[in-house]
Amino acid sequence: MSLIDVLSLCNYCIMANVLDYNTYQFPLSKGRKPTARELHLRDWYDYNALSPLKRRYFAYIRGLALNLLVWIACNYDIAPATQEEPPVESAPCEVMIEVMTPFLTNQACAILNYKRRAEAQDIPGVPNCTAADVQRQLELLFYDNPNIINDIDFDSDLSLYETFAFGDCSWRVRKRVAPMRLPGIFKTFVVYVLSCLRLAEDDPHTVGTTKGDRMFERGATLGFPSSKGQGAPKQTVNDDGGPEQESDEDGENRDPVNGSEGQTAGRKRKRAS
Amino acid sequence: MKPNTPHAVFTTEHAIALGGHFYSFTNLQDTVSAIIHCFATDNIVTNTEHPEMRVLLFRMMQYLYKFYVKGADARSELFSFTSDPALIFT
Numbered sequence: 493m494s495l496i497d498v499l500s501l502c503n504y505c506i507m508a509n510v511l512d513y514n515t516y517q518f519p520l521s522k523g524r525k526p527t528a529r530e531l532h533l534r535d536w537y538d539y540n541a542l543s544p545l546k547r548r549y550f551a552y553i554r555g556l557a558l559n560l561l562v563w564i565a566c567n568y569d570i571a572p573a574t575q576e577e578p579p580v581e582s583a584p585c586e587v588m589i590e591v592m593t594p595f596l597t598n599q600a601c602a603i604l605n606y607k608r609r610a611e612a613q614d615i616p617g618v619p620n621c622t623a624a625d626v627q628r629q630l631e632l633l634f635y636d637n638p639n640i641i642n643d644i645d646f647d648s649d650l651s652l653y654e655t656f657a658f659g660d661c662s663w664r665v666r667k668r669v670a671p672m673r674l675p676g677i678f679k680t681f682v683v684y685v686l687s688c689l690r691l692a693e694d695d696p697h698t699v700g701t702t703k704g705d706r707m708f709e710r711g712a713t714l715g716f717p718s719s720k721g722q723g724a725p726k727q728t729v730n731d732d733g734g735p736e737q738e739s740d741e742d743g744e745n746r747d748p749v750n751g752s753e754g755q756t757a758g759r760k761r762k763r764a765s
Numbered sequence: 766m767k768p769n770t771p772h773a774v775f776t777t778e779h780a781i782a783l784g785g786h787f788y789s790f791t792n793l794q795d796t797v798s799a800i801i802h803c804f805a806t807d808n809i810v811t812n813t814e815h816p817e818m819r820v821l822l823f824r825m826m827q828y829l830y831k832f833y834v835k836g837a838d839a840r841s842e843l844f845s846f847t848s849d850p851a852l853i854f855t
Binding site: 493494496497498500501502503504505508511512513549553556557559560563564567599602603606607610615616617618656657658 | 790791792793794796797798800801804805806807809814816819822823825826827829830833834
């Protein structure tokens with residue numbers, strides 16, 4: 493097992509929700525065209541077919557991956573192979589900035605570039621998933637996240653990012669003579685601030701929670717339409733047996749916050765009666 | 766067969782094929798590349814997704830985390846592949 497394989501697994505675990513089918517589906521219209529209301533809820537609360545449990549699992553695994561990256565940087569020094577004997581070991585921060593972060597961000601950009609190119613060639617990929625949706629998910633993952641680098645411009649031309657592979661094999665890995673202890677995760681992913689070795693909570697759930705997760709939690713407190721019928725928008729069965737959603741016009745004009753609140757209140761009234 | 770390898774099944778007679786999957790630590794870079802290919806192009810490159818298999822990758826991450834970061838003993842029962850075949854094989 494090489495370091496590159498471990499870093500690849502970490503990258504996958506960090507971006508697992510971006511590459512998951514259910515991220516681009518909705519509970520009430522799975523595999524079919526989403527309604528305007530579902531899209532509205534997605535924009536406001538990152539609403540999708542991922543169950544809250546699955547989301548928490550993704551966040552937990554993402555936290556493990558980020559913690560593992562930090563642990564590797566604390567325990568292994570990575571230097572250019574051409575460098576004979578490094579006079580001093582580089583700081584863990586530098587290992588992350590030079591090696592780990594570029595690999596993660598390059599892979600993220602390559603995924604988006606690949607999706608854009610596939611779309612340009614009319615290759616649909618996962619149903620209901622466009623390049624714009626992938627970009628949105630990547631932004632929710634990378635932006636406003638103190639644990640992950642956040643200076644990527646996904647709007648720019650990403651055509652240079654053509655490979656998912658690590659590529660640059662001119663590094664030498666060696667165990668540190670004096671490994672740094674890992675009392676908690678320090679937020680080295682806030683790069684270019686080299687004095688950022690701030691100790692923080694290393695609870696994987698906390699570390700792995702993204703902006704999208706926080707949006708979802710906010711929306712979940714108000715109540716979402718679910719496939720179990722609770723809080724679901726008004727629907728009737730159409731001719732082919734599928735659910736017929738309430739009119740788009742109605743859904744589009746309604747504020748998702750107030751709309752959801754209304755349904756929650758409706759459930760409460762029903763229970764009371 | 767390594768991950769990310771284009772393949773097809775041919776038989777000389779009608780047949781029911783029975784197979785399995787496993788993830789290998791030494792091929793994870795190729796595995797992740799294959800997942801991305803399947804995500805972007807879906808049924809152009811694959812006839813079926815195996816979303817339930819992804820949890821095995823998460824378990825591998827949990828394994829590495831416990832072994833390296835938490836310093837668990839890899840020889841303990843917790844990390845014995847034989848005691849939990851689902852960790853790698855399905």
